Structure formats: structure tokens, C-alpha cells
Amino acid sequence: MMYKRLATIVTATxxxxxxxxxxIFQDNFDAEGSSGASALNYNSFDNWTVEQGTVDLIADxxxxxxxxxxxxxxxxxxxxxxxxxxxxxxxxFTLDPGTYTLSFDISGNQRGSSDDTMLVTxxxxxxxxxxxxxxxxxQTIVRDITVSTxxxxxxxxxxxxxxxxxxxxxxxxxxxxxxxxxxxxxxxxGLGGARRRMKS
Ligand SMILES: [Ca+2]
Ligand SMILES: [Ca+2]
Ligand SMILES: [Ca+2]
Numbered sequence: 001m002m003y004k005r006l007a008t009i010v011t012a013t014x015x016x017x018x019x020x021x022x023x024i025f026q027d028n029f030d031a032e033g034s035s036g037a038s039a040l041n042y043n044s045f046d047n048w049t050v051e052q053g054t055v056d057l058i059a060d061x062x063x064x065x066x067x068x069x070x071x072x073x074x075x076x077x078x079x080x081x082x083x084x085x086x087x088x089x090x091x092x093f094t095l096d097p098g099t100y101t102l103s104f105d106i107s108g109n110q111r112g113s114s115d116d117t118m119l120v121t122x123x124x125x126x127x128x129x130x131x132x133x134x135x136x137x138x139q140t141i142v143r144d145i146t147v148s149t150x151x152x153x154x155x156x157x158x159x160x161x162x163x164x165x166x167x168x169x170x171x172x173x174x175x176x177x178x179x180x181x182x183x184x185x186x187x188x189x190g191l192g193g194a195r196r197r198m199k200s
Contacts, residue, residue, distance in 0.1 A: 054080025079166025123153030
């Protein structure tokens with residue numbers, strides 16, 4: 001009896017967790033704007049608004065020699081072309097309690113200009129400043145956040161200054177930590193084994 005009740009609880013927990021299993025947020029910017037075209041001071045993003053200043057949509061290849069991740073598709077210059085770097089804010093999403101992994105790709109400005117700095121925030125869970133030299137290669141930044149009570153937040157990239165040459169951003173994603181689900185699944189398997197042993 002106890003096992004049956006436990007199994008129900010574990011199943012219910014697993015079900016709640018699997019409702020969480022999908023990607024919360026993902027954007028590679030490749031579908032933005034006109035096919036193959038860059039757009040200065042772009043503000044028609046599917047999943048983002050530019051709250052302050054401006055950003056540029058960069059298509060690879062382009063006349064500035066900027067490479068997006070993989071040398072194709074599109075990416076974003078977080079300092080647009082108006083002398084006021086952008087604040088790029090994602091659509092809001094609801095996070096249930098659990099652990100999530102935020103990742104994004106950034107490179108230096110790729111145009112030989114001075115170092116650039118930006119602040120990345122995600123609600124009260126993350127507030128981190130990044131300074132990149134012009135030549136800094138593409139790198140993937142990965143940060144885990146733990147949510148204890150349900151919250152609605154967005155991801156914000158806030159670039160400093162405004163000389164029209166900024167950090168390049170690509171491939172932003174927020175996904176639930178897979179370890180949580182795997183552990184629950186293992187627990188359920190273990191329980192099944194215990195029940196089989198009881199029966200035999
Ligand atoms: Ca891209
Ligand atoms: Ca720019
Ligand atoms: Ca700059």
C-alpha cells in the first residue's frame with residue numbers, strides 16, 4: 001500500500017516536472033528581418049524588445065566582416081547605430097520552482113574597437129557584467145539559476161556606452177536543468193523494482 005501511495009506521489013511529481021521539460025526560451029535570431037539582410041537599429045524582434053538605445057541585426061556574411069555563430073544566419077550587435085547602446089529585453093516567461101540553465105553566445109565586437117561591457121540580468125537570479133576585448137572569440141556562457149517560488153521574468157542584455165560598435169550576441173536559451181528529471185525518473189524505476197520484488 002505504502003509503495004502504491006509513494007508511486008502515486010512520484011508519478012505526480014514526475015508529471016509536474018515533465019510539464020517543465022520543454023525549452024522555456026530559445027532564439028538564434030536567424031529568422032529575423034529580411035532574408036540575408038542586416039538591419040541597423042532593428043526593433044522588430046519576435047521575442048525581444050529594445051527598451052533603450054538601439055541594437056543592429058547582423059546577417060552573416062556582411063560588409064563589416066562580423067561572423068555570427070557557425071558563420072551563417074544572423075546575430076545582434078548590442079550597440080546599434082545611434083550612439084546609444086541597446087537594452088535588449090526578452091518576452092516574459094513563467095518559471096516554476098526548479099533549476100534552469102541560461103546559456104548564450106557572445107563575441108567581442110570583431111571590428112578592432114575598444115573593449116565593450118554589458119550587464120546580463122534574469123530577474124533577481126542573475127546580474128553579471130561581461131567585458132570583452134574586440135578580438136574575444138565566440139564563447140558560450142552557461143549559468144544555472146534556482147527558482148524556489150513561481151516567478152515571471154525576462155532576460156535582459158544591457159550594453160554600456162554607445163560608439164555603435166558592441167558585443168555580438170547569438171543563441172540565447174533557457175531550459176530546465178535535465179538532472180532534476182533524470183533523478184525523478186531513476187526514483188520511479190527504483191520504485192518499480194521494489195514493487196516487483198514485493199509481488200514475487
Ligand atoms: Ca544566429
Ligand atoms: Ca552597431
Ligand atoms: Ca563599443
